[in-house]
Amino acid sequence: MQKKEENMNEWFNELIRETELVDDRYNVKGFVIYREWCAMSLKKMYNIFESVLNKKNHMPLFMPVVIPEQNFYKEAEHVKGFTPEVFWVTEHGDKEKLEEKLALRPTSETAFYQMYSLWIRSYNDLPYKRYQSGSVYRYETKATRPFLRGREFLWIETHCAFRDEKAALEQIQEDMETTKEVITNVFGIPVLFLQRPQWDKFAGAVNTYAADTITQNGKFLQTATTHYLGTSFAKAFDVKYKDENGKDNLAHLTCYGPGISREFGTIVAIHGDNKGLRFPFEIAPKQIVIVPVLIKGKEKEVLKKVKDIYKKLSKTYEVILDDNTQKTPGEKFYFWEMKGVPIRIEIGPRDIENKKVGIFRRDLNSKEFILEKDLTKTISKIAKEFTSNLKNQAEKAFTENIVEVKDMKALEKALESNKVVRAPFCSIDKDGEKYADMIKEKTGAEIKGIILTKETAPKELCIASGKPAKHYVYIGRGY
Amino acid sequence: MQKKEENMNEWFNELIRETELVDDRYNVKGFVIYREWCAMSLKKMYNIFESVLNKKNHMPLFMPVVIPEQNFYKEAEHVKGFTPEVFWVTEHGDKEKLEEKLALRPTSETAFYQMYSLWIRSYNDLPYKRYQSGSVYRYETKATRPFLRGREFLWIETHCAFRDEKAALEQIQEDMETTKEVITNVFGIPVLFLQRPQWDKFAGAVNTYAADTITQNGKFLQTATTHYLGTSFAKAFDVKYKDENGKDNLAHLTCYGPGISREFGTIVAIHGDNKGLRFPFEIAPKQIVIVPVLIKGKEKEVLKKVKDIYKKLSKTYEVILDDNTQKTPGEKFYFWEMKGVPIRIEIGPRDIENKKVGIFRRDLNSKEFILEKDLTKTISKIAKEFTSNLKNQAEKAFTENIVEVKDMKALEKALESNKVVRAPFCSIDKDGEKYADMIKEKTGAEIKGIILTKETAPKELCIASGKPAKHYVYIGRGY
Numbered sequence: 001m002q003k004k005e006e007n008m009n010e011w012f013n014e015l016i017r018e019t020e021l022v023d024d025r026y027n028v029k030g031f032v033i034y035r036e037w038c039a040m041s042l043k044k045m046y047n048i049f050e051s052v053l054n055k056k057n058h059m060p061l062f063m064p065v066v067i068p069e070q071n072f073y074k075e076a077e078h079v080k081g082f083t084p085e086v087f088w089v090t091e092h093g094d095k096e097k098l099e100e101k102l103a104l105r106p107t108s109e110t111a112f113y114q115m116y117s118l119w120i121r122s123y124n125d126l127p128y129k130r131y132q133s134g135s136v137y138r139y140e141t142k143a144t145r146p147f148l149r150g151r152e153f154l155w156i157e158t159h160c161a162f163r164d165e166k167a168a169l170e171q172i173q174e175d176m177e178t179t180k181e182v183i184t185n186v187f188g189i190p191v192l193f194l195q196r197p198q199w200d201k202f203a204g205a206v207n208t209y210a211a212d213t214i215t216q217n218g219k220f221l222q223t224a225t226t227h228y229l230g231t232s233f234a235k236a237f238d239v240k241y242k243d244e245n246g247k248d249n250l251a252h253l254t255c256y257g258p259g260i261s262r263e264f265g266t267i268v269a270i271h272g273d274n275k276g277l278r279f280p281f282e283i284a285p286k287q288i289v290i291v292p293v294l295i296k297g298k299e300k301e302v303l304k305k306v307k308d309i310y311k312k313l314s315k316t317y318e319v320i321l322d323d324n325t326q327k328t329p330g331e332k333f334y335f336w337e338m339k340g341v342p343i344r345i346e347i348g349p350r351d352i353e354n355k356k357v358g359i360f361r362r363d364l365n366s367k368e369f370i371l372e373k374d375l376t377k378t379i380s381k382i383a384k385e386f387t388s389n390l391k392n393q394a395e396k397a398f399t400e401n402i403v404e405v406k407d408m409k410a411l412e413k414a415l416e417s418n419k420v421v422r423a424p425f426c427s428i429d430k431d432g433e434k435y436a437d438m439i440k441e442k443t444g445a446e447i448k449g450i451i452l453t454k455e456t457a458p459k460e461l462c463i464a465s466g467k468p469a470k471h472y473v474y475i476g477r478g479y
Numbered sequence: 480m481q482k483k484e485e486n487m488n489e490w491f492n493e494l495i496r497e498t499e500l501v502d503d504r505y506n507v508k509g510f511v512i513y514r515e516w517c518a519m520s521l522k523k524m525y526n527i528f529e530s531v532l533n534k535k536n537h538m539p540l541f542m543p544v545v546i547p548e549q550n551f552y553k554e555a556e557h558v559k560g561f562t563p564e565v566f567w568v569t570e571h572g573d574k575e576k577l578e579e580k581l582a583l584r585p586t587s588e589t590a591f592y593q594m595y596s597l598w599i600r601s602y603n604d605l606p607y608k609r610y611q612s613g614s615v616y617r618y619e620t621k622a623t624r625p626f627l628r629g630r631e632f633l634w635i636e637t638h639c640a641f642r643d644e645k646a647a648l649e650q651i652q653e654d655m656e657t658t659k660e661v662i663t664n665v666f667g668i669p670v671l672f673l674q675r676p677q678w679d680k681f682a683g684a685v686n687t688y689a690a691d692t693i694t695q696n697g698k699f700l701q702t703a704t705t706h707y708l709g710t711s712f713a714k715a716f717d718v719k720y721k722d723e724n725g726k727d728n729l730a731h732l733t734c735y736g737p738g739i740s741r742e743f744g745t746i747v748a749i750h751g752d753n754k755g756l757r758f759p760f761e762i763a764p765k766q767i768v769i770v771p772v773l774i775k776g777k778e779k780e781v782l783k784k785v786k787d788i789y790k791k792l793s794k795t796y797e798v799i800l801d802d803n804t805q806k807t808p809g810e811k812f813y814f815w816e817m818k819g820v821p822i823r824i825e826i827g828p829r830d831i832e833n834k835k836v837g838i839f840r841r842d843l844n845s846k847e848f849i850l851e852k853d854l855t856k857t858i859s860k861i862a863k864e865f866t867s868n869l870k871n872q873a874e875k876a877f878t879e880n881i882v883e884v885k886d887m888k889a890l891e892k893a894l895e896s897n898k899v900v901r902a903p904f905c906s907i908d909k910d911g912e913k914y915a916d917m918i919k920e921k922t923g924a925e926i927k928g929i930i931l932t933k934e935t936a937p938k939e940l941c942i943a944s945g946k947p948a949k950h951y952v953y954i955g956r957g958y
Binding site: 038059061088089 | 502504505506507510511512513514515517518519521522529538539540541542543544545546547549550562563564565566567568569570571572573577580581583590593594597598609614616618631633
């Protein structure tokens with residue numbers, strides 16, 4: 001197998017195929033099948049995200065997958081940004097034309113907000129927080145790649161309405177906390193929160209805020225974005241509320257989109273190693289595998305023991321008992337390590353004599369023998385610390401992969417050695433775009449944005465324009 | 480409000496609008512929005528169904544929403560049955576044609592089985608049991624109606640492959656048990672399992688088996704179907720396995736489709752009453768509502784008490800505390816009864832003095848006062864018996880609505896008084912179709928099929944053809 005540190009892209013491609021997460025042989029370009037092992041985990045990811053959103057007073061909706069063409073033309077920036085990527089449903093049955101073309105939703109602002117115009121009446125209805133879990137469709141012209149760029153991807157989109165900008169920006173904060181709570185703490189993925197440059201924001205937004213991770217080979221990978229939409233969509237779709245004085249006001253809208261299939265790919269890319277996948281404990285399709293070590297004449301005793309343990313642990317965890325007799329224990333160890341099961345329990349006749357069990361943990365790739373009576377306690381301890389071990393390992397690489405640079409030469413050098421950089425830059429407003437283009441042309445790297453914590457402006461000059469720098473920006477190549 | 484017993488259709492339409500389950504003002508015909516209260520319940524329905532399927536060794540997949548046109552043409556019966564109903568994606572971006580037309584899946588046999596041809600290699604891979612949860616799309620030409628007939632509906636589809644017909648038919652049995660386990664026992668809906676006549680089976684199937692309920696106004700409502708597909712799809716998509724001797728064999732396929740949005744509508748129709756919705760306990764969006772009865776000067780004491788109870792019960796149940804001060808307790812009672820919350824707890828200052836709480840239960844629409852110390856025990860008792868009370872009430876109407884008839888005149892009379900019938904009929908094979916057409920023309924009723932338990936053939940003559948009757952069939956109007 002390809003080594004991760006030698007060629008991460010090839011390693012990723014081989015790994016997702018070898019572990020049967022995905023099948024890219026479906027006969028429509030850019031559409032893949034998320035297979036069993038992956039699908040079980042995706043469903044857990046959805047459940048965790050939804051329960052956090054529910055706790056924060058969002059409510060679910062199921063919106064139609066199609067959006068009439070006319071809806072797109074209501075918000076000028078949005079139509080410009082999205083129309084080139086839309087799949088259109090135009091016919092039904094035997095070549096009969098539909099009365100109006102229908103878009104397969106590439107995102108659902110233009111479906112939600114016409115309904116918000118009917119549902120939101122007064123300030124009492126605000127904040128109005130809703131979400132939908134599902135797939136969206138974009139005709140990607142770049143090379144597609146399972147999980148990271150496809151024409152159909154799984155995500156959640158929230159759409160929220162507020163009285164004013166202040167309340168809307170508080171929602172942006174809450175969305176970032178949600179990202180941290182789920183993507184960092186449950187999925188173990190460290191992220192940087194960045195405000196995107198004006199030329200790289202969501203079509204129709206005032207501002208876009210992203211949560212980017214950095215892969216071990218020094219590339220940015222976007223895991224979620226949240227957008228402050230101001231009142232432009234509210235104006236286009238007539239989303240108004242009556243205030244305490246009976247006066248009509250436009251609502252301020254935000255939307256948040258954590259990508260579920262993309263985050264799954266991120267988890268594979270960030271936590272995987274040269275043995276295979278490593279799943280964060282809570283979203284592992286199976287959390288524990290039990291492998292009996294069968295030796296002739298003692299099979300019965302060992303099988304009884306593993307079945308007892310299987311039964312006991314199954315009350316709390318998702319457990320597999322791999323008692324297949326066609327494979328050796330060594331083959332099973334190799335297989336389940338590759339599949340990323342967090343904990344393996346091994347038991348042979350000698351272990352039973354010694355009242356011990358072997359425990360292999362995939363976060364540290366280490367094995368120890370413990371007394372069988374300590375099993376439940378040990379498992380519960382490993383379960384608790386598993387994901388934070390993955391996270392700590394990821395954070396180390398993440399931090400090491402950001403370097404400070406002060407000029408173009410240092411930037412190029414950093415990119416060559418697979419790093420992303422933090423550098424002084426003149427402006428992330430419209431007037432900075434040409435310097436961003438210059439950097440892109442010279443190095444292939446993009447300006448990903450500025451960090452959201454307040455920083456004092458740099459004293460240095462912009463690395464691209466030579467003008468006074470307004471911010472430190474993050475620059476790098478991306479997936 | 481319209482009374483259920485006077486005009487069930489109108490009652491249903493009013494109820495789903497009044498309770499904001501659905502919004503049918505979305506600007507694409509036949510596509511509706513499932514709103515918050517409904518969406519919360521739909522998610523629970525999915526979770527329950529999926530956990531039962533998982534326990535029976537099905538595994539989840541996420542398949543693409545689009546299916547290339549060529550796939551449809553592989554199975555002749557299937558293309559004939561489904562093409563008229565397909566929505567076609569033909570363009571992308573600015574009027575650019577796709578290389579091949581893509582169907583929005585109306586059902587996914589033609590997507591799954593080409594992959595099964597790659598995934599299934601030998602008898603060791605069988606049985607092969609997979610499912611997908613999601614939406615499907617059909618260009619319905621009949622009048623659409625929220626939940627019961629739409630152009631987009633939510634369902635689960637399982638697709639299973641077996642060595643032979645025997646194993647496949649055992650799966651059909653398992654599917655019917657699953658229907659009973661979930662639809663009858665958890666959703667409280669009584670069903671009849673019927674084998675559909677040959678002229679009314681799934682396009683491409685050998686046989687179709689349905690689980691039909693009967694509404695209080697005497698109409699059939701299909702809740703789930705399972706199909707034995709034989710080997711025709713396996714042949715069309717090359718789904719083969721090598722047996723123990725290395726010989727290639729065609730797999731026998733089955734598929735099962737419980738409709739989630741349709742079942743939701745069925746639950747509304749069957750359990751709802753003139754006060755509003757009644758949710759089965761496990762799938763209620765909220766299971767308990769607490770209403771404080773606030774009397775001037777004693778607000779603080781009452782609010783403290785209801786908050787304590789809210790906190791305690793929230794550990795086990797999904798609870799709302801309705802402490803809105805703009806509405807009277809009476810308005811709240813009316814509202815939450817309409818919304819179908821199973822249990823209401825009322826507490827006023829006098830109740831606190833008497834150490835009592837009021838409990839209203841929506842299954843029996845009855846109220847009692849109990850000692851506060853018995854609250855947890857009482858709630859847990861009501862929770863346990865709630866759904867079976869709904870089921871028993873439904874079963875009574877269900878059984879009363881089936882009548883035996885022996886001739887056409889009795890059939891017509893039964894239909895006029897809103898019943899469905901059981902009657903001797905010549906044949907549900909192709910040769911019976913013309914007599915079914917005759918009945919349909921005369922009465923508007925359809926032959927829904929024969930019951931699956933073995934019965935001795937009737938001694939009477941067929942009510943339509945006058946020939947010897949082969950079976951008792953169920954006949955009625957349907958949704």
